[in-house]
Amino acid sequence: MRPDGWLFLIIAWGFIAGLTFYCFKKILTKKTV
């Protein structure tokens, strides 16, 4: 894989993994009524 390929992969994976982590963290730390 070329360096620009790695760049795209890391950015895409990072964004999605980060968003998923953020969402679940928010859900799991929310106090439920």
Next chain:
Amino acid sequence: MSKTLTNRQQWGSRLGIIMAVAGSAIGLGNFLRFPAKVAANGGGAFLIPYFVALLLLGIPLMWIEWTLGRYGGGFGHGTAPGIFHSIWRKNRFIKYFGVIGIFGPLVIFIYYTYIESWTLAYSFFALFGKYHGLMDQAGMKSFLSGYQGLEQNQYFNGLGWAYCFFLITFVLNAVVIYHGIKGGIERFCKWALPALFFCAIILFVRVLTLGTPNPAQPDWNINNGLGFVWNPDFSALKSARVWLEAAGQIFFTLSVGIGVILTYASYLRKGDDVVLSGTTATSVNEFAEVILGGSIILPAAFVFFGPTEIQNIAQSGTFNLGFVTMPLVVNQMPLSHLMGFLWFFLLFLAGITSSVSLAQPAVAFLEDEFNLTRKRAVMIFAAVAFILCHPAILFLKNGVVDELDFWGGTFCLVVFATVEVILFSWVFGMEKAWAEVHHGADMNVPAIYKFIIKYITPLFLLAILGAWFYQDWLKVILMENVAPENKIYVLATRLGLLAMFVVLAILVKLAWKRKYKEEEIRP
């Protein structure tokens, strides 16, 4: 006696609906269609239009459908006719546009279930080594054709196996929806989704650790395999077709524009969050697609078939990728029986969590608008759908599945999504819609989305519709890409679809007539 709103089913938990919506979204497309689209449309560079479409089309439509669904559910409507009517009561005809939200899922269901049953069958075949000795494309294609009943050969001599697995799959779907939203779909998705990710992650790790299996071909390695998918070709971005393909992929992958999310969201309570939940379902789907789906089949195929053959493989279509290429790849791995089983069971779980969502709008329509019990609604749906599934099984080689997929899985999506977003932003009104989205929300939608949802998303959708009409409309209507011997089957399918739509529209009319009559009688 009309069903009261308090009788309406509800999700048991927030994670429950998130798993259900994510399950609806995650399907064969995540693991087959996405990698093929990336490889054919500029590699890593495709992720640029893909993420633009995700931010301007996918996520807004996700929020819109969750919001409209919850809103309509508050009036006892779980499907688009009733939901659209709730938004625009003065318009007598808008509910008929909503028919697409029942028609589309039903059309997709009646072929999708059959394809899903192939994945169950192949899981079984993988485990018991039924295709284990096959080492080339011709042999594996022949195996698939035999299974599909397209030819009689040493592997199969008719549709017996295929029909058996179809029956099992159909019954499984019926059993899940029979048990309802909480006891059926939610309960099922709460184990099916983790199981799906378990299978996918094992395959993901297995593929990423393939290294260079053939020392005689040092370039056939996993690094280059990933490069085939991700190395960007920026010249592809100059093509409008690539941008359309990216938008289309976002549509399919998120299950927006079908009507299923409207129905699922209608079972939320009025104060339940839609923003964070919708975003979570989206991110779970993208995780399955971009991270897992993009890293399994094509990189693995590259490692075993090399850079020349992979070009043909990537263009060979979804069925070929899933049912010919991947088994051949897996046959060359250690523990091939297990790996094959994991691959096909992963696809089966992805499929069934989607198909139960495709069944639910029709069932919800019968329950909500005709006050049928869930049991009766499911029985009626199952009887009708069972019959409707047969053209796809019996006339596969005649283009019936392609035709159903085009109208139900392509055309309807874009039209329906366009109607939804215009209703949401312009009829309901952006101020009221914004307040409704944020009611009970656990996350704020960025303010820029007020502008995006009102202007950009509708324009994007109209551009897709316009481009499609300009490029393909006449060719489709005149059946230019259909073989002469298949034209009669395609025409029959179109007439059948038209009849289905008309029947559903008549049912909507009858349902509304009953309601007005009841309201007149009630003191």
